[in-house]
Amino acid sequence: MANSGEAAKSAQWRDPTARAYVQIERVTKSFGDFKAVDDVSLKIYQGEIFCLLGASGCGKTTLLRMLGGFETPSSGRILIDGEDMTGVPPYERPVNMMFQSYALFPHMNVEQNVAFGLKQDRVPKAEIAERVATMLELVKLGGFAKRKPHQLSGGQKQRVALARSLVKRPKLLLLDEPLGALDKKLREHTQFELISLQDKLGVTFLVVTHDQEEAMTLASRIGVMDHGEIVQAGTPSEIYEFPSSKFVADFVGSVNIFEGKLIEDEPEHVRIGSDELGATIYVSHGISAAPEAIVWAAVRPEKIFMSTAPPGGTDNVVRGAVQDIAYLGDLSIYLVKLPTGKVVRVTQPNTSRHAEAITWDQQVYLSWDASSPVVVTR
Amino acid sequence: MRASAHLQRWGITGRGLVVALPYLWLLLFFVIPFVIVLKISFSDIDLAIPPYKPLIEWIGKNSLAIKVDFNNYAFLFTDSLYIHAFLNSIKVAFISTLLCLIIGYPVAYGIARSAPKTRNLLLLLVVLPFWTSLLLRVYAWIGLLKANGVINNVLTWLGVIHEPLNMLYTPFAMYVGIVYSYLPFLILPLYANLEKMDWELLEAAEDLGCRPWQAFYKITLPLSRNGMLAGSMLVFIPAVGEFVIPALLGGPNALMIGRVLWDEFFSNRAWPVASAVAILLLILLVPFMMWYQSVQARESAGAR
Numbered sequence: 001m002a003n004s005g006e007a008a009k010s011a012q013w014r015d016p017t018a019r020a021y022v023q024i025e026r027v028t029k030s031f032g033d034f035k036a037v038d039d040v041s042l043k044i045y046q047g048e049i050f051c052l053l054g055a056s057g058c059g060k061t062t063l064l065r066m067l068g069g070f071e072t073p074s075s076g077r078i079l080i081d082g083e084d085m086t087g088v089p090p091y092e093r094p095v096n097m098m099f100q101s102y103a104l105f106p107h108m109n110v111e112q113n114v115a116f117g118l119k120q121d122r123v124p125k126a127e128i129a130e131r132v133a134t135m136l137e138l139v140k141l142g143g144f145a146k147r148k149p150h151q152l153s154g155g156q157k158q159r160v161a162l163a164r165s166l167v168k169r170p171k172l173l174l175l176d177e178p179l180g181a182l183d184k185k186l187r188e189h190t191q192f193e194l195i196s197l198q199d200k201l202g203v204t205f206l207v208v209t210h211d212q213e214e215a216m217t218l219a220s221r222i223g224v225m226d227h228g229e230i231v232q233a234g235t236p237s238e239i240y241e242f243p244s245s246k247f248v249a250d251f252v253g254s255v256n257i258f259e260g261k262l263i264e265d266e267p268e269h270v271r272i273g274s275d276e277l278g279a280t281i282y283v284s285h286g287i288s289a290a291p292e293a294i295v296w297a298a299v300r301p302e303k304i305f306m307s308t309a310p311p312g313g314t315d316n317v318v319r320g321a322v323q324d325i326a327y328l329g330d331l332s333i334y335l336v337k338l339p340t341g342k343v344v345r346v347t348q349p350n351t352s353r354h355a356e357a358i359t360w361d362q363q364v365y366l367s368w369d370a371s372s373p374v375v376v377t378r
Numbered sequence: 379m380r381a382s383a384h385l386q387r388w389g390i391t392g393r394g395l396v397v398a399l400p401y402l403w404l405l406l407f408f409v410i411p412f413v414i415v416l417k418i419s420f421s422d423i424d425l426a427i428p429p430y431k432p433l434i435e436w437i438g439k440n441s442l443a444i445k446v447d448f449n450n451y452a453f454l455f456t457d458s459l460y461i462h463a464f465l466n467s468i469k470v471a472f473i474s475t476l477l478c479l480i481i482g483y484p485v486a487y488g489i490a491r492s493a494p495k496t497r498n499l500l501l502l503l504v505v506l507p508f509w510t511s512l513l514l515r516v517y518a519w520i521g522l523l524k525a526n527g528v529i530n531n532v533l534t535w536l537g538v539i540h541e542p543l544n545m546l547y548t549p550f551a552m553y554v555g556i557v558y559s560y561l562p563f564l565i566l567p568l569y570a571n572l573e574k575m576d577w578e579l580l581e582a583a584e585d586l587g588c589r590p591w592q593a594f595y596k597i598t599l600p601l602s603r604n605g606m607l608a609g610s611m612l613v614f615i616p617a618v619g620e621f622v623i624p625a626l627l628g629g630p631n632a633l634m635i636g637r638v639l640w641d642e643f644f645s646n647r648a649w650p651v652a653s654a655v656a657i658l659l660l661i662l663l664v665p666f667m668m669w670y671q672s673v674q675a676r677e678s679a680g681a682r
Contacts, residue, residue, distance in 0.1 A: 068581075068585060069584075070581055070584075089584070089589075090581070090584040090585050091584045091585070091586075091587045091588055091589055095585075096585055096586065097581075097582070097585045099578055099581070099582055101576065101578055103576065103578040103579050103582035104582075105579060105582070105583075105597060106579075106601065107600050107601055116586050117586035120586055120587035120588055121587055164586070165585075165586075168586065
C-alpha cells in the first residue's frame with residue numbers, strides 16, 4: 001500500500017501534542033429534519049491525505065462542502081490552521097476544491113483555467129505565467145496550455161482541474177471523487193501520481209470517495225462515514241484489519257460475518273458459539289463485551305484456509321460444499337455452503353498453474369487462525 | 379411494392395418527399411412572393427390594376443422589351459424621408475433590444491435557477507400573452523397609457539400627480555409596446571441557454587477567489603453570450619420592420635420603415651416604391667439573420 005509518505009511515516013495522529021491542521025468540532029448540518037452530517041468531530045494533520053469513505057448519501061460530500069464554505073454548519077465549527085472558518089465565504093478561505101465534474105471553465109483554455117485563481121488574487125503577471133507553467137509541467141500538461149477543455153480527454157481534464165486547484169497553494173485541498181470519472185487502468189495510474197504530487201507539494205488533502213480501493217491506496221487515514229457520522233477513523237490497515245463495527249467490516253473489503261453468543265470470556269481469549277456457523281469460534285484475544293452478549297465475528301475471505309483433508313483441531317473448523325467458483329486469474333473466489341445454510345466466501349491465490357482444482361459440489365473443510373476473526377459488538 | 383418500385387425508378391422516395399416538403403413550402407410561400415416583390419420593385423408606377431407596369435412587354439410584332447427601372451431605388455436615396463425612416467427604425471429596434479436584454483436577462487436567469495417545479499409555471503407565464511392576439515394586447519396598452527387611462531387615474535388618485543402624464547402617442551409608449559411584445563422572444567432562447575449551464579462552475583469560480591458578482595461577470599455572462607445574441611436577434615430583426623405597435627402607440631411622428639411601407643403601399647398605391655423599400659429592408663437585415671444563424675449553429679454544436 002502506497003500511502004502518503006511523510007504523514008504516514010510520522011503518524012502525527014498518534015502524537016497527542018501534535019497540532020491539528022484542520023479541526024472539525026462537533027459539526028452538524030441539517031436539512032429540515034434530516035441530519036446530513038451529525039455531530040462530527042475530526043482532526044486532520046498537516047501533510048495528510050485523509051479520505052472520507054462512505055456510500056452515497058452518507059454525508060461525506062456535505063462535510064466537504066462545509067470545509068469549502070459552500071454549506072454552513074447548522075452547529076459546530078471548523079478551524080483551518082487555527083483560524084475559525086465560521087462566516088468566511090468560499091472566496092476568502094485558504095482552501096481549494098477539485099470538483100467531481102472538474103468544473104473547468106469551457107470558454108477558457110487550459111492556461112487561463114489554471115491562471116484564473118491567481119488573476120483573481122491580483123498576483124503579478126510574470127509570476128502568474130511562471131506558476132502556471134510550473135504547475136502544468138508538474139501535471140504533465142506542458143504542451144496543452146492553449147487547448148480548450150472540450151479538446152481534452154477525461155484524464156487530461158482531471159489534471160487541469162488538479163492544477164487549477166493546487167496553483168493557489170491552498171492550505172487544504174478538497175477533492176470530491178477525484179478519480180471517479182476515469183476508467184480503471186487510468187485510475188490506478190492516477191492514484192499513484194496524485195500521491196507523489198501530494199508528497200512533492202506537501203499540501204494537505206481531504207478526499208471524498210465511495211470507492212474503498214481508492215481510499216485504501218490514497219489515504220494516510222480513512223474516516224468511514226455512515227448516516228452523517230464518522231463511524232471509524234484510522235489508517236487503511238487499521239480500518240481493514242480492526243474494523244470497529246459490522247458496518248465498517250462489511251463496507252471496507254468483503255467479509256464473512258458470523259453472529260454468535262459469547263460463551264467463554266477470558267482476558268487472553270474468547271469462545272463464541274455461533275448457530276449460524278454451526279461451530280464455536282475461538283479468538284486468541286480478549287474483547288470487552290458483556291457475558292452472554294450477542295457478538296459478531298468477522299473473518300476476511302483471504303484469511304480462511306480451504307482443504308479437502310480435515311485440518312487439525314476442532315475450533316474454527318467447519319465443513320461445507322463448494323457452491324460456486326469465480327476464477328479471477330490471480331485468485332479465485334469460492335462460495336462454500338455450510339450445513340446451516342450459511343454461505344462463506346473464501347479467496348485463494350492461484351499460486352500454481354497446475355493445482356489440483358477444487359470443483360463444484362466438492363466437500364471441503366474451512367478453517368482459520370485464532371487470530372484472524374475480529375469480534376465486534378455492533 | 380410495385381408502386382413504390384415504380385416511384386423509386388423516378389427517384390421518388392419517402393425520405394425524399396419528407397425533405398422536399400419544406401422546400402416546396404418555402405418555394406411557394408417565400409421564394410415566389412419574394413420574386414414577385416423584386417419584380418415590382420423594378421417596374422414603373424401605373425394607374426391600373428395592379429398599379430404597376432409589366433417588366434416585359436411586346437413592342438410591335440417581333441420585339442420583346444424588358445424595362446428595368448432603378449428609379450424606385452434611386453428615389454429612396456434622394457428623399458431623406460426614407461433614409462431617416464431606416465435609421466430611425468434601426469435606432470428604435472436597437473434601443474428596444476437593449477431594454478429587452480436588461481429586463482429579460484434577470485427574468486431568464488431567475489427562471490433557469492428556480493426549482494424545477496416552479497420553472498414550468500414561470501415559463502408558462504412568459505408564453506401566456508401569446509394566447510391573446512397581439513393587436514388586442516397593444517390596444518390594451520392604449521387603455522393603460524391614455525390621458526384618462528388606468529395609470530394616470532391611479533397616480534392621480536394616489537396624489538403622485540395632479541395633471542395626467544402625456545404618455546400615449548409618445549416614443550415612450552412605443553418602446554413600452556415593443557419591449558412588452560418582444561420580451562418573450564428574448565427570454566426563451568436566453569433561458570434555454572442558461573438552463574444548460576453548469577452551476578458548479580460558479581462554485582468553482584468562488585472557490586478560486588471570485589465574489590458572486592465577479593463569478594457572474596466572468597463565467598455566467600460570457601457563457602450566455604450566444605443565448606443573448608440569439609434572443610437579441612429575435613427581437614431586433616422583427617422590431618426593425620415593426621408597423622403595428624408604432625402606428626397604434628407611437629403617434630404621428632414615429633417615423634419607422636414599416637410605417638413608410640404601409641403608407642406607400644396602401645395610401646399612395648406606389649407599389650414599386652413600397653417594394654423597393656421592402657427589398658432594401660431585407661438586404662439590411664440579411665447580415666443580422668446570417669449572424670443569428672451562425673450563432674444558432676455554434677450553440678447547437680456545443681462549442682462555445
